[in-house]
Amino acid sequence: MTDFFDNKRPAKASLESLMRIFTIPEAPGSTLGRIETEISQNLNGFLANHIVAEERSLNDIEKDFADSAIPEQPQYVSDHTHHLLEKLIAQSVHTSAPSFIGHMTSALPYFLLPLSKLMTGLNQNLVKIETSKAFTPLERQVLGMMHRLVYEEQDDFYHTWMHSAQHSLGAFCSGGTIANITALWVARNNLLKADGDFKGVAKQGIHKALIHYGYEDVAILVSERGHYSLKKAADILGIGRDNVIAVKTDANNRMDIDALKTECQRLQQQNIRIMSIVGVAGTTETGNVDPLREMAQIAKQYDSHFHVDAAWGGATLLSNQYRHLLDGIELADSVTIDAHKQMYVPMGAGLVVFKNPAAVSSIEHHAEYILRKGSKDLGSHTLEGSRPGMAMMVYASLHIISRPGYELLINQGIEKARYFADIIDQDPDFELVTSPELCLLTYRYVPSQVQAFLKNANEQQTKDINKILDNLTKFIQKRQREAGKSFVSRTKIKVQTYFDQKVLVFRVVLANPLTTHEILHEVLAEQKQLAMESLEWLPQLLNKTSG
Ligand SMILES: *Cc1c(COP(=O)(O)O)cnc(C)c1O
Secondary structure, three states: OOOHHHHOOOOOOOHHHHHHHHHOOOOOOOHHHHHHHHHHHOHHHHHHHHOOOOOOOHHHHHHHHOOOOOOOOOOOHHHHHHHHHHHHHHHOOOOOOOOEOOOOOOOOOOOHHHHHHHHHHHOOOOOOHHHOOOHHHHHHHHHHHHHHHHHOOOHHHHHHHOOOOOOOOEEEEOOHHHHHHHHHHHHHHHHOOOEOOEOOHHHHHHHHHHHHHOOOEEEEEEEOOOOOHHHHHHHHOOOOHHHEEEEOEOOOOOEOHHHHHHHHHHHHHOOEEEEEEEEEEOOOOOOOEOOHHHHHHHHHHOOOEEEEEOOOHHHHHHOOOOHHHHOOHHHOOEEEEEHHHHOOOOOOOEEEEEOOOOHHHHHOOOOOOOOOOOOOOHHHHOOOOOOOOOHHHHHHHHHHHHHHHHHHHHHHHHHHHHHHHHHHHHOOOEEEEEOOOOOEEEEEEOOHHHHHHHHOOOHHHHHHHHHHHHHHHHHHHHHHHHHOOOEOEEEEEEEHHHOOEEEEEEEEEOOOOOOOHHHHHHHHHHHHHHHHOOOOHHHHHHHHHOO
């Protein structure tokens, strides 16, 4: 079989040639066909071969993407594939490399590739049953499974609610951001619901709602480690970013309960209604878990919606050994979990589950031609409209990997993070800044002499040293990324032992099962080597702290 576009020149777009791209499959010998075969046989090999390690500057790459004109001339599939390989794929990021340990995005199990192809081919739209059929009950089942993972209700609970047209155990969406917005949307609409003459915030808006209920304002409380998506939610929901109150954290980056109580009292005195208290189960920067049980109690006291943002850490519930780390999560009114983080599913799979199956009725939308009342269309209570059948990926992974399989993956991540923390701790030239509670930790390179100096330094001295250390950390992180062998990310966090100063740290997430102990040793060795090459910052440091 020959590939039409490989062999005959499509001089200009014709209906005949276009018909072929809808009907004729790619020949195995064509460029795209060869790539398909290679990817299905050895994806990692393909990526390792085609993503170049050496960095090109973004400025330079932008020149390849500078033309805003939509092509008038069609291209051969093979030519265009070569173009993609050279300009795009080569300059993408090898997120599945075992030494890429800086972000929450990691390797994927191979079976998701053919399934993704199937999903794209089927092109189901989950907004309504007419375009998704069996995908709708499948998605509801996935939401039921994730609800059960969090709330552990009995069989008859799920039997009653999972497929009920008037109820929903949650909402499947493209990610944690949308999941958090959905949770707070439900919280807002339930708090400022229709009452007497007032038709509810969904109909009449926030201004009339505040007047009707007699509140000065409404607020959302989250620790200062809360994810920025909560501010987006407050913005969109008309609550305002300033009304997301950042509560102080303790030495372990967890919500300080006394500070939370103080804030709640202050808000109440000012007649500001606490709409929601948000606990984080696995903060994005340090991986710590808020004291959820105590927070739930305070939320109850103030009659506030208790939401838990477990976008990243939620998958820990799959581990019987470590699920206790998220103790109290079952008290939440809603919980966000990203399947595309620690559940090894491709990007575009987030969800929120609600304790009360009737909670989502507050955001329900109906339309005549679609989403009719009483239908089981999922689109009637999701923020997004058209959505792909991503739930199939979560469904397949839960079945193929199974709960105990996930437990092994979660446990190895946590244990590897502890191992890495140990070797950082034992090395006199590294400082562990935050210990791993889950599989995320932060640290920095600080020569032993400088560490000794910092122990007794006053506030100003500490500030001066930290400033140079920040430059050194940035230097090492950038150089390491540019060299292309390994990647850690960097972030700035407040450190209590350093007079609450913000310091720049390396951030590591150990989710990739292919990351070995050896790789972790190599990452540290490379960082040490790079530090030695810093002709500016290292000498400055040693100079300032000697004698
Ligand atoms: C990643 C993350 C989010 C946002 O999720 P997206 O899928 O990126 O939209 C929200 N909260 C926390 C704690 C996260 O780690």
